[in-house]
Amino acid sequence: MSEVLTLAEIYAEYPSEWILIADPELDDHLEVIRGQVVFHSKDRDAVYRKAVELRLPNFAFEFTGGIPEGTAVIL
Numbered sequence: 053m054s055e056v057l058t059l060a061e062i063y064a065e066y067p068s069e070w071i072l073i074a075d076p077e078l079d080d081h082l083e084v085i086r087g088q089v090v091f092h093s094k095d096r097d098a099v100y101r102k103a104v105e106l107r108l109p110n111f112a113f114e115f116t117g118g119i120p121e122g123t124a125v126i127l
Contacts, residue, residue, distance in 0.1 A: 062087075066092045069093060069117070073088065091103075091106075
């Protein structure tokens, strides 16, 4: 597997991509601090398919791009 990267390093290395992170270290707010990038793609569905394929016991998804103008986000 790849080396452990901080979230800042992941954003710098993989701009505007969806990231699958194995064994993420989380802070008290459950936000990713660091982890191992096991797959990345500009296609979100490809990353989701890889997560299903790998069946990782502990993982996180991150998108390193911004929210496109005119997009609504519902939480």
